[in-house]
Amino acid sequence: MTICFLSQNKLAANGKIKLEKKKCVQFNMLHMILFIVGTSPSGAHLQPWMFVVIQDKDIKSLIRQIVEDEEHLNYQKRMGVQWVNDLKQLKTSWQKPYIETAPYLILVFEQVYGTRTDGSKQNHYYSRISTSIACGILLTALQNVGLCTVTSTPLNAGPAIRKLVERPSNEKLLLLLPIGYPADNAMVPVLQRKPLNDIMIVI
Amino acid sequence: MTICFLSQNKLAANGKIKLEKKKCVQFNMLHMILFIVGTSPSGAHLQPWMFVVIQDKDIKSLIRQIVEDEEHLNYQKRMGVQWVNDLKQLKTSWQKPYIETAPYLILVFEQVYGTRTDGSKQNHYYSRISTSIACGILLTALQNVGLCTVTSTPLNAGPAIRKLVERPSNEKLLLLLPIGYPADNAMVPVLQRKPLNDIMIVI
Ligand SMILES: Cc1cc2nc3c(=O)[nH]c(=O)nc-3n(C[C@H](O)[C@H](O)[C@H](O)COP(=O)(O)O)c2cc1C
Ligand SMILES: Cc1cc2nc3c(=O)[nH]c(=O)nc-3n(C[C@H](O)[C@H](O)[C@H](O)COP(=O)(O)O)c2cc1C
Numbered sequence: 001m002t003i004c005f006l007s008q009n010k011l012a013a014n015g016k017i018k019l020e021k022k023k024c025v026q027f028n029m030l031h032m033i034l035f036i037v038g039t040s041p042s043g044a045h046l047q048p049w050m051f052v053v054i055q056d057k058d059i060k061s062l063i064r065q066i067v068e069d070e071e072h073l074n075y076q077k078r079m080g081v082q083w084v085n086d087l088k089q090l091k092t093s094w095q096k097p098y099i100e101t102a103p104y105l106i107l108v109f110e111q112v113y114g115t116r117t118d119g120s121k122q123n124h125y126y127s128r129i130s131t132s133i134a135c136g137i138l139l140t141a142l143q144n145v146g147l148c149t150v151t152s153t154p155l156n157a158g159p160a161i162r163k164l165v166e167r168p169s170n171e172k173l174l175l176l177l178p179i180g181y182p183a184d185n186a187m188v189p190v191l192q193r194k195p196l197n198d199i200m201i202v203i
Numbered sequence: 204m205t206i207c208f209l210s211q212n213k214l215a216a217n218g219k220i221k222l223e224k225k226k227c228v229q230f231n232m233l234h235m236i237l238f239i240v241g242t243s244p245s246g247a248h249l250q251p252w253m254f255v256v257i258q259d260k261d262i263k264s265l266i267r268q269i270v271e272d273e274e275h276l277n278y279q280k281r282m283g284v285q286w287v288n289d290l291k292q293l294k295t296s297w298q299k300p301y302i303e304t305a306p307y308l309i310l311v312f313e314q315v316y317g318t319r320t321d322g323s324k325q326n327h328y329y330s331r332i333s334t335s336i337a338c339g340i341l342l343t344a345l346q347n348v349g350l351c352t353v354t355s356t357p358l359n360a361g362p363a364i365r366k367l368v369e370r371p372s373n374e375k376l377l378l379l380l381p382i383g384y385p386a387d388n389a390m391v392p393v394l395q396r397k398p399l400n401d402i403m404i405v406i
Pocket of ligand 1: 040041293295
């Protein structure tokens with residue numbers, strides 16, 4: 001087992017660290033990875049997810065602008081002093097240069113409901129949990145091929161991004177994942193993880 | 204990449220398929236796996252999860268009873284005709300023999316909030332998504348060592364199970380995972396997955 005996320009996922013979070021285009025990400029790899037992610041389990045087998053891969057430079061710029069506009073307000077007003085304080089050790093800010101420098105973005109949408117063949121509405125039981133589990137499998141697959149990302153949740157930017165990429169209103173933006181290889185000078189914060197005893201109990 | 208969940212996760216769902224104790228699950232393996240799961244990313248690095256591993260036979264029986272009592276009502280009344288219909292192809296029912304036959308259960312709890320060192324309440328941002336992502340990584344790790352499970356969400360049984368295993372009220376039962384090797388005669392339903400085109404779009 002080589003799965004270890006320790007100090008991997010923050011590679012893109014710090015403004016100074018860039019996901020460079022230098023080392024090219026094979027496009028086919030994303031197809032393979034998302035094919036695998038599509039085999040994730042889901043409540044009642046409803047597969048309530050959609051992955052929108054962005055490679056277009058202009059769309060990336062527009063997404064960055066949407067996210068930064070919202071994040072500016074989030075950090076200034078919406079999140080409150082406590083939340084902003086809780087993020088201090090991670091050195092995140094409203095600035096998200098990685099949205100433009102990453103070779104790809106994966107926008108993960110949760111389909112809150114679907115449509116049956118007869119046109120009626122199909123409730124997607126546990127769509128949030130199912131899609132998040134699929135994202136855990138996606139992160140593992142990315143890690144397995146040496147790619148890195150940061151699992152970002154662009155607060156309040158979901159609806160505008162959804163409209164920009166023309167997705168229907170049954171879909172909610174769950175995560176925005178910039179995908180790339182770490183830059184040569186990439187640095188990650190040293191974070192203390194809970195010891196196993198604090199997260200595992202045996203009865 | 205060998206991650207493929209296709210027709211794996213339902214191994215335990217069908218009453219006829221048992222996770223047998225015959226092939227012994229190495230207990231240390233669960234420690235290793237959960238150590239790795241503990242490296243999952245989380246909102247503001249708050250690690251809002253707790254994994255309770257059940258090996259005690261009597262506790263398993265009590266959990267089965269709690270789950271079956273609730274599931275009986277769920278299938279009869281609470282879920283409604285449509286939901287029960289949506290599950291027909293999966294051949295699930297209110298009966299959960301695998302809860303007793305599986306060598307281990309992992310109860311995954313989401314910590315909705317935590318406590319700071321000064322005793323004050325710490326909000327856990329995105330605890331549901333973070334814990335579900337960790338579960339995706341857990342499923343991958345289980346799969347990598349040849350174990351199987353079914354990602355079950357015991358509707359309405361959470362509070363009673365939480366009390367039985369004496370977990371505090373900031374924790375919510377997210378998933379119940381029976382862990383074991385497939386029985387020799389294990390069979391899984393043949394399910395049609397969405398083609399890649401239906402879950403991936405490139406812009
Ligand atoms: C969030 C979630 C909740 C689920 N809840 C249950 C459940 O309560 N009982 C059950 O038997 N299976 C449950 N499942 C398992 C699904 O029934 C199973 O994954 C689905 O049938 C698809 O089969 P597959 O995983 O082989 O694709 C759940 C799966 C997910 C992801
Ligand atoms: C559900 C979830 C939401 C997150 N949201 C953001 C975010 O909006 N912006 C960001 O920079 N990082 C975000 N992160 C990444 C965390 O900041 C990062 O995982 C955390 O700092 C822990 O670092 P580690 O992943 O290296 O352990 C999120 C992570 C998770 C799991």
